[in-house]
Amino acid sequence: MPGLVEEGRAKVNLTLRVVGRRVDGYHDLESVVAFADCADRLTLTPGPELSLQTTGPLASACGETSDNLVLKAARLLGESIPNLKMGGFVLEKVLPVAAGIGGGSADAAAALRLLARLNNLSFDDERLREVALATGADVPVCLASRACDMTGVGDNLRPLSAPKMPCVLVNPCVPVATKDVFAALGLRHGELLVGVTDVMMQASPWPEEGGSLEEWVEALAAGTNDLEGPATKIQPLIGEVIAALNATDGAWLARMSGSGATCFALYENTAEAKRAADKISKEHPEWWVHAGTLS
Template identity: 80%
Template sequence: MTSGGTTDATAKSPASELVEDGRAKVNLTLRVVGRRVDGYHDLESVVAFADCADRLSLIPGAELQLATTGPLAEACGEVTDNLVLKASRLLGERVPGLKTGVFTLHKVLPVAAGIGGGSADAAAALRLLARANGLAIDDARLIEVARLTGADVPVCLASHACVMTGVGESLMPLDLPKLPCVLVNPRVAVATKDVFAALGLRSGELLVGVTDVLQAMVWPEAGASLEDWVEAFAASTNDLEAPAMRIRPVIGEVISALNATDGAWLARMSGSGATCFAIYENTVEAGRAAEKIRRDHPQWWVHAGTLS
């Protein structure tokens, strides 16, 4: 079920309605270790979460339904293909008598954008269903469904900064400081499968040497300064940036625009793109940078805030 228009996500909710935010995921680093023989890619990525989010609500009931609202609702495509419903159905197969109901997704994050919007929505759905059914967030069935729904859903389930390895199933929490940032998407979609195809790894091929695999990056300890973290991020990379840029050259323009702002310490693409980010010393500089980019590129999606 889809809605025909937009609604105010801040409107007063019914007493029975449960609400969760699906926060944007940002890959501060992303190293592709190699391609496994099953075709999946092993990754190592530092992931943080932004203070911009889709909003998902649930009114518990007998029939599973989904309505979409918000400025980017149409970009969601066919509701029947939405990961919110996929996750709900998979959980229903594992939890007898699972109480579902009517979901409403207020969509503000760009899709196919390298910030895990669909995965964040699916994770929010699992958190809502856990609340509605008295399930613990670390219930094995919930974790299994997160993995089956999509590679980024497990990390979005907790929505906590971490080092993500493997195909997204291994998570090591990190204690990051607040990172003032600007996120920019040029409003072009990039299919993750196309970016990995452009990377060109054969099954069983390693992108990095065995020594590099064994000597993983050592990240700053809890309490380290913002400068220390940015220096560590800068020493790493996003291995998908170059292949994504070949598919969508505008990604290079976005990174250049971010680098041209005053106070940008590090500018890079997130995930498989096309969203890019820059980190700043404080939120004032980030806000000024965002305003400049909005003036220069009014057609782009721009968010100034923090990562954590």
């Protein structure tokens, strides 16, 4: 049987509210998530042994293979489903690591989709969703890999009908550890970051199906990323990236994604996004820059 292929698309948090920290230590979030047209590529060749090989320009940044979320997700699914067919994974790594765009989570989600295809499992199989959440908080949203409003610890997903959004993604090629950013937020177990009124307001609907790009940008601009401040204190380059994005012509909204250090800007059209990316790449050749669309 030939190898099966899936993409692990970059996840972008267009907004991110931290509602509070639960008594179990996990943080409750509310985040509008979309996915970019840049992605890692994961191939699964059926075989008797589970294995993982990393290739691509950023393979060296993946760390120890044994710690990779692709293998963690596969092993957890194997524990959940007896006699699960496995095989050898090859990961072509092109997305920055520890970058706030869910690269590792997207790879794990791609692994689950590949194993589902190999074993004739439905993508909405409850066991897939359970294993996704057990693998990592961002894996469930990456499993669907479509725009949604994500709440809780990543377990509640409400699909959104967002238009294609021309964008530029920029990472200054410095890793930022998610745990350090949440630690810098400084919430105690059981502490709310926002008031009850604010929490209730988060349930407000986003633009309905058919909403224009302008309507979406206006709604997103009213939001925030609560992790941007603490992440910038840990890595001041984030502030420089946002400033560089804001300095490009036509940037409607510039913000950090996830826990950083990747930041994004939204534009009216792909031509403006391409010109902005070219400008930033020329001024900062050491940065990772991508122009494309979110959906």
